[in-house]
Amino acid sequence: MAGIEQAENARGSATALEPEQSAFAFVFRTLCWGAVRSLPIVLLAVAWEVFARSGAVTMFQLPPLSAVLERIWHDAIGGDLFINTGLTLYRAITGFLISMVAGVALGMLMSRSAIMRWFFDPIISVGFPMPKIAFLPIVVLWLGFYDVSKISMVVFDAIFPVVTATIAGIAGIERELIWSARNMGANNRELMWQIALPAALPQIMTGLQVALPIAMIVAVVAEMVMGGYGLGGAMMTEYRFANSRGVFAGIVEIAVVGYVLVKGMSLLRRRLLIWHPEASEPTTV
Amino acid sequence: MSGQPQIVIDKVCHTYRPPRGKPVLALDDVSLSVGTREFLALLGPSGCGKSTLLYLIGGFLPIERGTISVESKPVTAPGPDRGIVFQHFALFPWKTVRANIAYGLERQGMPREQREARVQSLIEMVGLRGFEDSFPSQLSGGMKQRAAIARTLAFDPSILLMDEPFGALDAQTRHLMQSELLSIWQRTPKTVIFVTHDVQEAVYLADRVAVMSARPGRIKTIVDTKFDKNDKNIFKTKQFVDQVDAIWDLVRDEAIKAQGGRES
Ligand SMILES: Nc1ncnc2c1ncn2[C@@H]1O[C@H](COP(=O)(O)OP(=O)(O)OP(=O)(O)O)[C@@H](O)[C@H]1O
Numbered sequence: 001m002a003g004i005e006q007a008e009n010a011r012g013s014a015t016a017l018e019p020e021q022s023a024f025a026f027v028f029r030t031l032c033w034g035a036v037r038s039l040p041i042v043l044l045a046v047a048w049e050v051f052a053r054s055g056a057v058t059m060f061q062l063p064p065l066s067a068v069l070e071r072i073w074h075d076a077i078g079g080d081l082f083i084n085t086g087l088t089l090y091r092a093i094t095g096f097l098i099s100m101v102a103g104v105a106l107g108m109l110m111s112r113s114a115i116m117r118w119f120f121d122p123i124i125s126v127g128f129p130m131p132k133i134a135f136l137p138i139v140v141l142w143l144g145f146y147d148v149s150k151i152s153m154v155v156f157d158a159i160f161p162v163v164t165a166t167i168a169g170i171a172g173i174e175r176e177l178i179w180s181a182r183n184m185g186a187n188n189r190e191l192m193w194q195i196a197l198p199a200a201l202p203q204i205m206t207g208l209q210v211a212l213p214i215a216m217i218v219a220v221v222a223e224m225v226m227g228g229y230g231l232g233g234a235m236m237t238e239y240r241f242a243n244s245r246g247v248f249a250g251i252v253e254i255a256v257v258g259y260v261l262v263k264g265m266s267l268l269r270r271r272l273l274i275w276h277p278e279a280s281e282p283t284t285v
Numbered sequence: 286m287s288g289q290p291q292i293v294i295d296k297v298c299h300t301y302r303p304p305r306g307k308p309v310l311a312l313d314d315v316s317l318s319v320g321t322r323e324f325l326a327l328l329g330p331s332g333c334g335k336s337t338l339l340y341l342i343g344g345f346l347p348i349e350r351g352t353i354s355v356e357s358k359p360v361t362a363p364g365p366d367r368g369i370v371f372q373h374f375a376l377f378p379w380k381t382v383r384a385n386i387a388y389g390l391e392r393q394g395m396p397r398e399q400r401e402a403r404v405q406s407l408i409e410m411v412g413l414r415g416f417e418d419s420f421p422s423q424l425s426g427g428m429k430q431r432a433a434i435a436r437t438l439a440f441d442p443s444i445l446l447m448d449e450p451f452g453a454l455d456a457q458t459r460h461l462m463q464s465e466l467l468s469i470w471q472r473t474p475k476t477v478i479f480v481t482h483d484v485q486e487a488v489y490l491a492d493r494v495a496v497m498s499a500r501p502g503r504i505k506t507i508v509d510t511k512f513d514k515n516d517k518n519i520f521k522t523k524q525f526v527d528q529v530d531a532i533w534d535l536v537r538d539e540a541i542k543a544q545g546g547r548e549s
Pocket residue numbers: 301302303309310311329330331332333334335336337338372500
């Protein structure tokens with residue numbers, strides 16, 4: 001509902017934009033709009049700071065945001081921040097990319113072959129809603145504590161939305177689109193790569209946009225459980241030392257990294273789907 | 286081989302079986318022959334199975350009862366010998382106008398330079414110059430329709446199956462496109478099956494007009510309508526007007542039946 005309203009408003013303001021408006025006015029408007037949009041976050045940050053300093057909670061229960069930011073700054077200078085963030089990103093993104101390639105491939109195969117569908121359909125229906133993190137001890141037993149097991153956990157979780165989105169995207173292609181490609185002499189392979197894949201791309205992108213935060217979450221949780229370097233692991237170390245500033249620093253770092261990833265993905269979507277009517281609408285994420 | 290018409294449709298039936306709901310008998314016992322280089326218009330009330338018939342000739346839907354043969358060979362699959370212009374355009378939304386039109390030529394392996402020249406000339410012909418790099422979502426309905434026509438004409442099929450190809454055009458553009466189609470048809474050997482709701486257009490363009498009955502579709506009547514297509518004043522002659530009126534009556538009867546017998 002909100003999305004629809006927003007799109008309507010944006011269209012309204014776009015028509016109201018006069019061509020003779022100066023560049024300055026445009027920049028000013030954009031800045032104002034940006035400020036308005038980030039206001040809730042700013043308010044939350046201020047509330048955190050004020051509440052933490054009010055004396056209602058101890059420093060241990062909730063350190064003020066400024067203290068947490070100071071800690072993050074400290075980690076950044078020491079270089080730990082970049083090692084931990086880099087490792088977590090490496091695990092999350094590698095897992096995500098594997099899920100993307102394998103998930104789209106599996107989705108395409110399942111769309112094409114009844115045997116593949118017969119075999120994988122029940123597996124996916126059972127596997128998707130299952131909490132895959134429950135397999136973590138087994139994965140550790142099999143693959144050890146290192147990156148392989150963490151990345152496997154990410155793939156194991158993130159692949160499901162990609163497969164289902166690919167299947168749904170391909171199933172939803174207008175039959176006349178397929179027919180017209182056939183009419184012009186496309187063979188099965190060309191039909192799959194040149195027609196089905198781009199036609200299903202909006203849905204596949206939606207699946208990937210779901211899979212990316214999942215990849216991030218699973219990477220952090222796997223790190224928290226298995227320990228070692230990485231944002232999740234570092235957070236658990238701080239926790240063991242009862243350093244709540246360190247734990248909160250981890251939470252803020254994870255939030256920022258997650259936001260950047262999701263934002264980047266939605267920008268990529270707009271680039272890739274430049275042909276789609278949605279590309280001319282304002283971003284909602 | 287020699288004596289047989291190019292397209293022979295023999296006692297074809299088609300039933301749609303939606304996954305849920307009752308089967309729909311769309312075509313019932315349709316027989317029709319179309320000669321080489323003939324221009325046949327197909328008229329009939331909405332929902333009588335005109336599109337379905339084109340899909341069957343195009344080889345997109347399986348033929349369950351009856352036979353359709355083209356050049357004496359039974360139709361089993363789609364092929365570039367039978368180019369179709371879909372009622373809802375079916376342009377590839379992720380390709381620009383230029384890339385849409387070029388797709389069939391790429392599949393035929395036409396060299397790049399030759400292909401670009403051909404695509405450009407088709408773009409000019411349908412009046413889409415300046416919109417070569419637009420995506421279908423950025424075009425109006427009539428522009429999409431013209432792009433779809435250009436895309437099908439591009440790969441030069443010997444049989445053209447056109448499903449209300451001018452339905453989204455204004456009267457002026459429609460006239461221009463009609464004369465373009467006629468001049469292509471007169472220049473290059475093409476057989477055309479042309480679905481329309483515009484009786485005047487059908488009588489003007491076609492050699493024969495087939496009127497279909499309300500669903501389940503059958504061929505109700507076939508009328509010869511050979512008028513001089515180069516005569517600008519043909520629309521005003523009495524023969525032409527009478528012919529249009531007569532066919533209008535046939536179509537209207539069926540349209541009323543399609544509405545369930547209600548007179549509008
Ligand atoms: N995919 C489908 N599933 C079920 N029934 C269908 C399907 N497509 C068409 N039909 C039915 O078949 C009948 C014929 O459809 P068709 O599209 O061929 O009609 P038409 O003559 O082209 O109509 P119009 O002039 O409105 O385009 C319709 O009555 C419709 O109910």
